[in-house]
Structure formats: structure tokens, C-alpha cells
Amino acid sequence: MAISLDSNGPGVQDYYCGTECTWCDGCGDYGIMAAVKRALVELKIHPHEVALCFDIGCHGNASDKMLGYRIHGLHGRIIPFAAGAKLANPNMPVIAFGGDGASFSEGVNHLVHGIRSHYPMTFVMHNNANYGLTKGQASSVTWQNQPMNISPNGIPEDTLQSMEFIFSLQPTFVARSWSGDIPQMTRVLKAAIQHRGFAFVDILQACPTYNKFTSHEWLLEHCFDANEKGHDPSDLEAAKKVAFDTTDRVGCGILYQNEDHPTFYERLKPREGVKTTAVEEVKITDVSGLMKEFI
Amino acid sequence: MLRTKIMSRIAFKVTGAQGQGINSVGEMVAKGLKRAGHHVFGYREYMSVIKGGHSSYQLDISDCHIESSQTQVDILVCLNYIGLKRDLPSIKKGGVLLHLIPDWKFSAEDQKILDDNLIQVLYLPIEKILKEHHSRPIVGNMCVVAVVWGLLGRDYDTLKEMVTERFSYKGEKVVELNHIFIDEGKKFLEEDAKGVSIEVPKPDPSCKDDLLLVGSEAMGMGMVHAGCRMYCGYPMTPSTPLLDYMASHQNETGVIIKQAEDEITAMQMVSGAAWMGTRAATSTSGGGYDLMSETLSLNGIIENPSVMVLAMRQGPATGLPTWSGQGDMLLSIFGSHGEYPRLVMAVSDCQDSFDLMPDAFNYAEEYQLPVTILTDKNIAEGLFMQPQYDLKKAKISRGNLVTDQKKLDALKSADRYDPNAEGGVSPRWLPGAKAVTYCAQGDEHDGEGNVAEGIDNAIAQMNKRMKKMDTMKAVLPEPQLIGSQDPEILIVSWGSNRGPIVDVIKDQSNIGYLHYTYLWPLKTEKLEALAKKAKKTILIEATYQGHLGKLISMECGLNLDEQILKFDGRPFFYDELLSKLS
Numbered sequence: 001m002a003i004s005l006d007s008n009g010p011g012v013q014d015y016y017c018g019t020e021c022t023w024c025d026g027c028g029d030y031g032i033m034a035a036v037k038r039a040l041v042e043l044k045i046h047p048h049e050v051a052l053c054f055d056i057g058c059h060g061n062a063s064d065k066m067l068g069y070r071i072h073g074l075h076g077r078i079i080p081f082a083a084g085a086k087l088a089n090p091n092m093p094v095i096a097f098g099g100d101g102a103s104f105s106e107g108v109n110h111l112v113h114g115i116r117s118h119y120p121m122t123f124v125m126h127n128n129a130n131y132g133l134t135k136g137q138a139s140s141v142t143w144q145n146q147p148m149n150i151s152p153n154g155i156p157e158d159t160l161q162s163m164e165f166i167f168s169l170q171p172t173f174v175a176r177s178w179s180g181d182i183p184q185m186t187r188v189l190k191a192a193i194q195h196r197g198f199a200f201v202d203i204l205q206a207c208p209t210y211n212k213f214t215s216h217e218w219l220l221e222h223c224f225d226a227n228e229k230g231h232d233p234s235d236l237e238a239a240k241k242v243a244f245d246t247t248d249r250v251g252c253g254i255l256y257q258n259e260d261h262p263t264f265y266e267r268l269k270p271r272e273g274v275k276t277t278a279v280e281e282v283k284i285t286d287v288s289g290l291m292k293e294f295i
Numbered sequence: 296m297l298r299t300k301i302m303s304r305i306a307f308k309v310t311g312a313q314g315q316g317i318n319s320v321g322e323m324v325a326k327g328l329k330r331a332g333h334h335v336f337g338y339r340e341y342m343s344v345i346k347g348g349h350s351s352y353q354l355d356i357s358d359c360h361i362e363s364s365q366t367q368v369d370i371l372v373c374l375n376y377i378g379l380k381r382d383l384p385s386i387k388k389g390g391v392l393l394h395l396i397p398d399w400k401f402s403a404e405d406q407k408i409l410d411d412n413l414i415q416v417l418y419l420p421i422e423k424i425l426k427e428h429h430s431r432p433i434v435g436n437m438c439v440v441a442v443v444w445g446l447l448g449r450d451y452d453t454l455k456e457m458v459t460e461r462f463s464y465k466g467e468k469v470v471e472l473n474h475i476f477i478d479e480g481k482k483f484l485e486e487d488a489k490g491v492s493i494e495v496p497k498p499d500p501s502c503k504d505d506l507l508l509v510g511s512e513a514m515g516m517g518m519v520h521a522g523c524r525m526y527c528g529y530p531m532t533p534s535t536p537l538l539d540y541m542a543s544h545q546n547e548t549g550v551i552i553k554q555a556e557d558e559i560t561a562m563q564m565v566s567g568a569a570w571m572g573t574r575a576a577t578s579t580s581g582g583g584y585d586l587m588s589e590t591l592s593l594n595g596i597i598e599n600p601s602v603m604v605l606a607m608r609q610g611p612a613t614g615l616p617t618w619s620g621q622g623d624m625l626l627s628i629f630g631s632h633g634e635y636p637r638l639v640m641a642v643s644d645c646q647d648s649f650d651l652m653p654d655a656f657n658y659a660e661e662y663q664l665p666v667t668i669l670t671d672k673n674i675a676e677g678l679f680m681q682p683q684y685d686l687k688k689a690k691i692s693r694g695n696l697v698t699d700q701k702k703l704d705a706l707k708s709a710d711r712y713d714p715n716a717e718g719g720v721s722p723r724w725l726p727g728a729k730a731v732t733y734c735a736q737g738d739e740h741d742g743e744g745n746v747a748e749g750i751d752n753a754i755a756q757m758n759k760r761m762k763k764m765d766t767m768k769a770v771l772p773e774p775q776l777i778g779s780q781d782p783e784i785l786i787v788s789w790g791s792n793r794g795p796i797v798d799v800i801k802d803q804s805n806i807g808y809l810h811y812t813y814l815w816p817l818k819t820e821k822l823e824a825l826a827k828k829a830k831k832t833i834l835i836e837a838t839y840q841g842h843l844g845k846l847i848s849m850e851c852g853l854n855l856d857e858q859i860l861k862f863d864g865r866p867f868f869y870d871e872l873l874s875k876l877s
Contacts (some may be wrong), residue, residue, distance in 0.1 A: 019745050047701050051726045052679050056737075063734050064745040069726035070734035071570060074593050074742075080560040084567025085726070087551050088525060088575065110563075113556040124740075138780045155424040278524035278551055279725065284653065287520045289754070290544065291683060294506035 009044030012037050013206075015066045022061055026216060028179025029129060033062050035185035036095070036124070040068075043190055045093060051081040055098035058133045058207075059126035060208030061237040062097070076107025088278045090265050093193055094121040097288075104140040104160055109272060111167075118197040120263040123188070125200070129214055130205035136210030143213050164241040172258040173199035173238040174243065176251070178219045179206050183251060191254055197263045202248065226278045233257040236270035279295075303496045304869075306365055308353040308792070310342070310382055311374030314346040316436045318371070321352030323440045325678055327358060327457055329507045332498035335795070337509075337678025337867065338364040343616045350379050354678075355680045355869075359801075359834060360498035360678060362644055363869040368492045370446055372439060376810025383408050391491060393417045393442060395435070417442070417488050424479050429528075430472065437473045441480025446488075447495050451481055465782060491625065505680045506645070510674035513645040514604065514680065515540035517652030518576055519548050520684075522691060524600070525568045525575035527553040527561040530807035532616050534578040534606035555633055558583035562590040564604065568736055569601050572696075572725035574656050578604035578677040581623045582612070588631030591665045595635025597735035597744075598712065598723070598760065600659035600666075607671040618864025619672035621790055624842040626665045628815040636662065636719075639815035641669040643793035645679035647812065653689035661694035662763045663723055671837075673866045697722050703730040709742030714755035719762030750779035762839060768816035775810045782807025784876075785829040787822065789814065792835050795867040799876060806876070811843065819851040826853055831858045833876075836868065 015037045038239040056075035063072035068137040082096035138148040140160040175188040175197045192199035206216035232242040239256035342348030367387045373394040438677045528538035544835045555561035561577040568575035594601045603800040609620035641649040659666040711723045713731040734744030741747040789811040800806045832855040834844040839862045
């Protein structure tokens with residue numbers, strides 16, 4: 001859905017909230033939330049014009065670290081909450097945030113159906129490859145042979161190939177970035193917020209306390225901007241190649257985007273040509289027509 | 296020997312395999328009788344399979360409003376042999392058995408039942424008739440309808456008109472074929488069953504224009520009337536008919552429909568939509584409620600007005616999935632983690648399934664909390680006759696919702712969850728409103744929705760939220776006393792039991808029935824006053840443990856004297872309840 005641009009745009013300070021930050025020093029969440037604010041400001045979206053929906057996890061503690069209309073919901077369930085909010089008022093940009101635990105374990109079904117439903121919303125995945133808030137347990141994307149809390153011998157399961165999984169769902173927007181590159185995250189987030197359908201943004205996030213294998217330094221060393229290297233986001237096959245192959249280097253940026261696919265809302269026949277939103281339509285409604293079939 | 300019976304209440308039941316079209320036989324007869332000014336009530340029994348399971352459709356017919364079934368019927372129609380083996384004892388003395396099974400030989404035992412009870416047996420050679428017209432078996436049902444129609448002494452032109460109305464969208468040929476089968480039914484009755492008939496209780500012309508609908512349809516219409524603009528659900532009997540109604544009327548109503556990937560999703564989407572500011576609802580049955588309950592708890596703490604329908608069936612687990620029960624009542628009151636305010640209310644028929652929908656949404660918004668509406672299979676799928684709804688009655692009330700720009704300008708973030716708000720109800724404003732923002736915070740929080748784990752704040756916020764229960768309880772209506780207003784015998788019950796109870800106590804001057812609609816918070820003052828004067832108090836409920844009795848005892852210390860309980864998935868039948876109360 002298009003966002004109306006206000007020439008009297010906000011500044012980053014408008015999103016400032018006096019609450020004390022509670023993330024560890026060096027946590028990737030600082031960078032991610034800085035980029036989120038920058039993206040919103042550059043899109044001239046005021047705090048009262050955006051819905052920010054937070055899952056449970058370290059990232060969810062951003063729910064009271066910036067302004068905007070916010071919800072801090074249940075673990076794993078933020079995608080359907082955000083989707084419901086968006087369908088009720090499609091004029092409002094809706095951004096949901098969740099971790100890799102929420103997205104690939106507790107609420108993996110919601111991610112699947114969020115993508116295949118093409119809800120017009122953004123989903124930002126804080127991917128630090130572990131459960132930070134419960135103190136460093138493995139997630140489904142933790143590397144093999146990596147000792148973690150409660151899996152001292154590494155995980156006995158396979159590691160989920162998350163990008164192969166995501167692309168199998170025929171997404172219309174897939175981006176990857178990392179928590180140390182604020183300008184790149186800002187660019188990616190702006191494109192995601194403006195995307196027609198469901199925008200999946202995977203942000204590889206440093207977790208200095210519990211993730212010793214993909215640290216800030218590791219990410220700095222391995223991540224590169226694929227778009228700068230000429231990657232064309234409209235090329236699905238090339239996108240998959242960049243997304244899947246992370247053995248030597250990790251390609252970031254907008255990996256895939258398709259603006260031609262209609263969204264869930266656009267596919268709702270009863271809403272065709274309707275100018276009002278479900279929020280605006282709340283009133284006592286005449287049902288005399290509906291009664292007729294029962295006489 | 297041919298007999299004609301005179302009754303003020305009769306019943307007709309058709310049984311057969313699922314997929315044989317017994318519902319359409321029942322519905323056709325029901326509509327025809329209603330239009331002729333007869334009061335009917337329809338009740339279905341079926342198994343949790345698509346084809347083959349033994350199922351039935353029963354119509355009870357009376358000269359006044361009726362909301363109950365009885366165990367004994369005047370006409371039994373068996374479309375297959377299973378009914379012939381199983382259902383003979385349900386035919387009343389002097390009743391009629393119509394079946395379609397060629398060369399059927401009754402066992403000596405069954406033949407004795409038929410003889411002892413003077414039951415007329417009619418065999419309709421439907422296979423032969425179908426062959427003559429080269430038709431598919433389903434059309435044969437029209438012949439069955441026509442025979443029943445004749446047995447009830449109805450006029451065939453009316454039936455033909457109704458068939459034309461019902462099938463004209465399928466084209467002239469289909470209508471014509473159905474008319475031929477009506478004629479065949481008429482011929483059969485004239486040639487092979489001359490003089491056999493069952494007298495229908497006298498008509499009441501005032502009910503001709505009544506609605507004939509199931510509880511789920513009433514509820515769906517009520518929701519649309521109440522301004523519900525989004526409906527999400529995951530199929531689960533007996534909540535599915537409501538999802539079906541909402542979805543199949545979406546092109547007329549414009550309501551946003553989502554068949555969710557699971558019940559958690561449905562409840563989350565409804566919660567998100569409600570937070571954004573529309574009216575949204577979902578429905579499920581017991582197992583789905585378990586999945587939704589975590590989200591109800593979230594709505595409790597973020598003070599989000601949500602509406603969900605819990606359509607009960609007999610549990611535990613999958614239990615009796617296509618049958619009824621009330622065993623989820625205490626679950627709906629105490630289920631889901633933590634302590635939070637909520638409203639639990641129960642519908643009982645098609646009148647309140649419609650009327651209470653605006654109230655449910657209003658209460659949800661006025662007190663900013665989750666509302667659970669209890670219904671059950673007997674209501675959700677029971678066919679009721681119902682005067683046309685008064686569409687002028689409902690008023691919308693959105694409580695402390697701030698929309699005026701001047702008032703929005705004056706808001707502080709901390710107003711959202713202000714612990715000192717009057718009655719615990721703080722101002723609510725919607726995402727997108729040009730105002731200061733807040734966080735709908737699932738962690739314990741301060742006024743703005745910032746996470747706050749301090750002692751004083753935790754106490755103040757819990758007090759604020761729970762205070763809404765008292766505020767709400769003060770305005771909720773008392774339970775309704777039906778029948779004797781000074782009863783010697785006081786029946787206490789709720790939900791779908793209302794129908795059979797009201798039918799049973801119609802002519803009993805010493806019995807009063809206190810019907811509970813609002814179950815949580817529970818009002819007990821009126822009950823306590825009546826119980827003091829009554830000689831005997833009786834709880835009637837479709838549970839093993841007597842939930843309402845326990846709740847009453849917990850709330851006011853009153854123990855009801857007796858309990859009539861059942862937990863076999865079936866409703867309280869008229870004759871069964873009558874004998875238990877006699």
C-alpha cells in the first residue's frame with residue numbers, strides 16, 4: 001500500500017523515547033532500531049502514522065525504546081497480529097519484528113502463511129541465531145557442532161536452511177542485511193516498507209553475549225552488498241544463488257523483489273473498489289436484506 | 296387399522312446415511328410448515344464423517360413457539376436400513392413408519408414393537424420410481440418430502456411453489472423433475488396409504504412471516520448488525536456454520552474474511568484488527584479455545600476489546616465432535632494464564648444469538664477486555680422459528696474511545712493505562728490517530744505501556760484492570776426469571792437448556808426458571824432472594840460436574856438443592872425433562 005508522504009516530515013528525535021536501553025553492550029538491536037527510525041524518518045512517516053509490532057525476545061524490548069503505535073505481543077505470534085491490524089486499516093504502514101526463535105520455531109507456521117498470504121506488511125527478522133533473552137539456547141538456525149546453553153554438545157538436529165525455506169514459499173520481497181551496517185539496513189527497510197506485499201527482511205544480528213560464531217567482526221568480514229556488486233533483485237534465480245550460498249561470503253541487500261503479485265487485501269473480492277477501511281466502517285448496520293433468505 | 300391422532304405437539308424424524316440428503320428433506324418440510332403458520336423446531340444428529348454415518352433430522356411441530364425436541368416421534372422416515380433396525384422404539388403409539396427398503400423383513404422382535412404400538416408401515420418403492428424416470432437417487436428425496444407432506448395433510452400446490460422457488464436457479468428442467476417426484480409421492484399416498492395421516496397442531500397465522508434459521512445464522516447476522524467488519528476462523532464443529540455464514544455472505548456485507556491457518560492465528564488476527572480499531576470476531580470449539588487462550592490473556596493485559604465465540608461440544612479432546620455439551624463453561628471463565636478481567640456470556644436461542652451481538656461488542660469496547668460468547672451445537676445448528684428482528688433496538692457504544700481531535704491533542708501517553716482512571720476504564724485511542732503514541736504492552740507496564748516491574752506499579756495496574764470487573768458487574772443485567780414469579784421450585788440454568796426448560800414449565804404455575812445470560816462476572820442477588828423463598832432449587836446443565844452450581848457456590852455460598860445433569864452429547868429432550876421434573 002502506498003504511504004502518503006508528508007512534506008513536513010519528522011526527525012529521528014521525534015521517535016525518541018526516554019526509556020533506558022536494556023540491551024547488552026554491542027547488541028545488534030541498537031543498530032537495527034537506529035536504522036528502523038532512519039527509514040521511517042526518510043519516508044516522512046510520523047510516529048502516529050506507523051504500527052510497530054514486536055514479538056518476544058531481546059528485540060521485543062525495543063517496544064518501549066522508541067515511539068510509534070506499538071504492540072508487544074506473544075512469543076511467535078506477531079505476524080498474524082500485525083496482519084490483522086493491517087487488514088483493518090490498509091492505509092497504515094505495519095512493521096512486525098521477530099527473532100529467529102519466534103520465526104523458525106514457535107511461530108514458523110505464521111511465517112509460512114504470512115508469506116503465502118501476501119499480507120501487505122513488513123517483517124523484520126532479528127536473526128542472531130540463538131535465543132538471547134532466555135540466555136543463549138540454540139535456535140533452528142544455530143550452526144552445527146556449536147555448543148550452546150542446554151545443548152553443550154551442539155544441536156542433535158540439522159540446522160534449518162532458512163533462505164531455501166523462505167524462497168520455497170514464493171515470496172515477493174526478500175532482503176538480507178546485518179546489524180552493523182546502518183545505511184544498508186536503512187535502504188533495505190525503506191524498500192521493504194514501500195513494497196506492495198509481504199516484505200521479508202532477514203537481519204543478521206550480532207549477539208556479543210551468546211553468539212560466538214557469527215560475531216560483529218565475523219559479519220563485518222563476511223557480509224557484502226550484493227546490489228552494489230550488480231545483483232538485480234528482479235532475477236529470481238540469481239537471487240536464490242546469492243541467498244543460498246553463504247559458504248565464503250554473505251550477500252546482502254535487496255535479494256528479490258516482485259511488485260506484480262497482488263496482496264491478500266487486493267484479492268478480497270468484497271473489498272474491490274471500497275474506499276473506506278474496516279476501522280472506519282464500524283457502525284450499526286442494516287441487515288434487513290440478510291433477513292430475507294430466512295422468511 | 297387406520298388411525299388419526301390429535302396432539303398439540305408432534306414430531307417427524309428422517310434418518311439415513313450422511314450424504315443421502317436428510318437435511319434438505321427436513322428443511323423443506325420445516326419451511327413449508329412455517330409458511331403455513333405452524334411452529335417448528337429442527338434438531339440434527341450426525342456423526343463426524345462425511346458419508347455413511349447414521350444421522351437424523353427431526354422436526355417438532357406445535358401450536359405455539361417451540362424450542363425443544365422429544366425422544367418420541369409420530370412419523371419416522373428411514374432412508375436406509377440402519378434406521379429400521381435402530382429407531383423403531385422412537386415411534387409413538389399410532390405413529391407412521393415410512394421406509395424405502397425393498398423386501399425388508401422385520402425381525403420378530405421389531406414386528407412385535409410395530410404391532411404392539413399400532414404403527415403403520417409404509418414402503419415407498421423409490422428405486423422403481425427412480426428407474427421409471429431415469430433419475431439420480433437424490434431426487435427421490437422430493438418424493439419422500441411429498442409423502443410426508445401428504446401425511447401431514449398439506450396442500451401440494453404450496454409444496455410445488457416452494458420447490459420452484461428453491462430450485463429455479465438450477466433451471467426449468469430441475470424444477471420440472473422435482474414436480475414429477477412430488478406427483479409420484481402424491482400418487483403413492485393416494486394408492487397405497489389411503490387415509491393414513493397425522494394431524495398437525497392448529498396453525499398460528501401470526502408466525503407465517505417469522506424467520507426460520509439456525510443459531511449460527513442468527514449470530515452471524517447479529518455480528519454484521521453490530522458493526523463487525525472482520526471475521527477470522529479455523530473450521531471446527533460446531534463453530535464452522537458461523538464461519539460459513541460470515542464467509543458466504545461476504546460479497547453482500549463486505550466483511551473481511553480470513554480462514555486462518557490455525558486458531559492461534561485467528562485469535563491473533565482478530566486481536567490485531569481490534570487494536571487497530573475495527574470490530575472483529577472469531578469462533579471455535581473447546582480445543583481451538585485452548586489454543587486461543589494465550590491470546591485472550593494478552594488482550595486482558597493490553598486492554599484490547601476482542602470478541603470470540605466458543606461453540607461447545609462434548610469433550611475432552613475430540614470427544615463427541617458433532618454433539619453438544621456445556622463442559623467448557625468454567626474453562627471460559629478461568630482458562631488461560633494469569634488473572635485478568637473478562638466477560639463471559641451465553642446465548643440460548645436465535646433471539647439472543649442476534650440480540651446479544653451488539654451488546655457483546657459494546658461491552659468489549661466499553662470495558663476494553665476480551666468477551667467470550669458461549670453457544671453450543673444445539674443452538675449453533677438447531678433450527679428455530681423467530682420473529683423478524685427489531686433492527687431499531689441496538690445502539691453502538693464504544694466506551695472511552697477518543698476520536699475528537701481536540702481531545703486527542705490533550706492526551707498524554709500515560710493516559711492510555713492510567714491506573715487512576717475512573718472505574719479502571721482509561722482512555723483508548725486508535726493507531727493512526729494524530730496524537731501521542733503508546734505501547735499496547737504485553738509485559739506489566741506503566742501508563743504509557745513501558746515495561747515496569749516495580750512493586751507499586753504492579754499492584755496499581757492489576758487493581759486498575761480488575762476494577763473493571765466491578766464496574767461492569769454493576770451495569771450487567773440480572774438473570775431473567777421465566778414462568779412463576781414467586782416460584783416454589785426454582786430451576787437455575789443457562790444456554791441451550793433454556794428451550795426445553797421453557798417448553799416444559801409452560802403450564803406449571805409453581806415453577807420458575809432463572810436463566811443466566813451473563814456468567815462472568817456472576818450476579819447472584821436475585822438468585823439468593825428467590826432461593827430463600829423457594830422450597831427447592833434445581834440446577835439443570837449438560838455437564839458432569841455442574842459448573843454453574845459450583846460457580847454460584849463459590850460466589851455467594853449458596854448450594855442448589857438438586858442437579859439434573861447429562862453429558863451424553865444430546866440436548867435435554869422435552870419428554871425426558873418433563874419426566875425428570877415430575
